[in-house]
Amino acid sequence: MTYTSGSERPGTAADPRYNTDLDKPQGLQSGRHIPNPDYPHLGFNPAPGSTDTVRELHKKLANCAKVLEESHGLVTKLMDGSYWKGDAAVAFREELDGGTLPLNLKNAAHSIRKAARQLDRWEGELDDFQRRAQRLEKDAKDAQAVLDAAKGRASKAENAPDLDKKGARHDEAQKTLTHANTAVEEAQAELDKIIGKAKSLAEEHEQKARYRAGKISDATTKLAPHEPGAWDKFTDWLGDNLPDILSACAAVLGVIALLGLTAIAPWALFLAAGLLSATALGLRLSDPEVRASLGDGFSKGELDLDFWSNALGVAGDFLGMVPALGVVLKGAFKAPQLMRAGGEALTLPQKIAAFGTSIKTEATAAEGALSMLAHPKVFGGRLAPLVEKIDGPATIAGAGTALYGVAGTVAESLDNDSAKAITSGLDGPRTLGVDLPAAIGTLHFLMFGARAAS
Template structure:
């Protein structure tokens, strides 16, 4: 794009007057249209020639917010058009001043160039080399001194002209910078006027809480998945009742993640298209691995609740006295907690097989289980982080994460939760009793 003020070296008054004028014309036309619409509504409200139920119903509608909104919109757009008109006139003046300053800068630059050339010629005067030379007689010395003084005076005068020209050019550019600041200040003022004039024409931008809630709604599945993965890791790290509590929280979060994931039409369509159209693409594998992982993550909680209810039902059947609903609930809760505690303490059969023969099988098995759970927490955290920071989203990393989750679900998680599900079925079916 061509620099409009080449001698200033920058544009102190940017803006397109034609565009401002065109926008102002459109706003003015809209103002006229709104004014006509408002007058028409008033005429219809006061019209006495139209009678009947339809007329009454129509006037009732007109008596609502429509007239007031038309009036507010008319006033707002009129103020915005006036602000644009003022900005257009101010911009025209600023650009006129910028052109004058650019012309002054050109003249000053020309003078500076002439002064520099004069300085160059003066500095090349051979008489300047007479300094510190010796002469045989007084007349020669006097003549040389006069020539040296004249050459020195000419050089000093040329240098003074260069300095003056440079100062003049700098002062012009400072005035241009002042013009730029004034232009920016006026532009901000007019922009605020337009914003204030039109603030009733559209809903206000949501605050940080509203934006956070919108983001959470858009990314709920990934957030719940991250919660499930991290609480699952904490269930392994922490022991006792706290670890059992985190186990149940992780299972609940997995169930919520599965529900959220399957409520997304895009996920359901991806899974359906894979089997009906053969579209086994990256989206399918990501969704399929997610569904599998969520389902496996539910198993400990579902197993604990199922075994707790089953145990409570058997206890109630064996009781000799009648039990209240509170008694039933308390019994189910107690037995659910006991079942969860047993599930939390159960060994993963695949881990046990992998570490057989190790010097310290228990320690090695715990390190493997923590590593597997940690990998799940890492991929889950990445899923939420990329939603929050778009720059982190990378197809390669996504593919690696899907592969890790798939491998984890198909190996250690599948074995551990599969064993839990099998034990739960045995308990429910009373196998071995």
């Protein structure tokens, strides 16, 4: 029986009665005739999709979210009475008073922004899947060429006239045929192995696509007129602002250690703050919006408030992480000495304890390291009294601006361009003038020891 169109062929999406492999990845379903001109040797498309289409859709959704956010801001200004006055303004506010328009605009903008973020991530993932698929296609092409050559040699050996003869010439021809057939089997196994990798890639592509689709679907739960519950609001707020929250916690730990507000050893707070800063840094740099803001600032000169806020956030987290990372690395290098000093019969818990002791020792020593500006060899140490006076207030000020930034994510009245400009104006000089020299001083101490810092 022949079929003249895809709609008539059993196993197509149009004839689900015959489609028995719907649980397979898209590229492996018999009913999905996804074009695969770029994968003729694999025989299927392991990573279907168009990055251009995804990129365009992300751009449209991001622009839509921006318009909704601007509309929400405009309606908010109109409602508070400071932006528009007169009888028409009064009538407008009376019409909207008690309504859900501002909330719906805010929720819709948030949902679409979340969906756009997921599309942006999927674009990068899809691009990676397709690059891996193209490499496998190239490998399959090479393997197919080897297989074709091996089959040619096997066919020639199979038709060799000496096979019909007796004696040494027959044995030699038979040996050649055996080797040729073995080469065919090995070449076929190599091709099958590559195709198996492509199938695994198709499975991975399908799982990630379903995951991103689920995230996009979840984003629509905030679309107007649905209002999220308290738990959803909290988890969304936590997910959207986790880097700032972790940075603020690290800054607060610094203040606690400075003022001695807890019985916990300062060195432990020092390491905990470094760990929080490292986590915050990783989260910031993994955010496509942060990377885009920094990239536009450096490459296109778009030095707006978002750029400075992101740049200072990344710089602050990096400087907060570096000293603690140095302590851990130096402690790890010195730990084997403690283990050898304890003898060869150390148990695993004793080895772990020795490692912890080594890190504790280095952290305790580095805790009081001098800022590089206070070093005797820098301006003759004349800045040491100044550094001593501003170190405490600067630490408290940093914690204050960090907490204010987190508070701004909760209270809209605190989240405005003027507040961002003020906090950036405070954080910039503090980061460059206090945090950077302090981080350099700590690393210098860890590298060269107390003698070099004295």
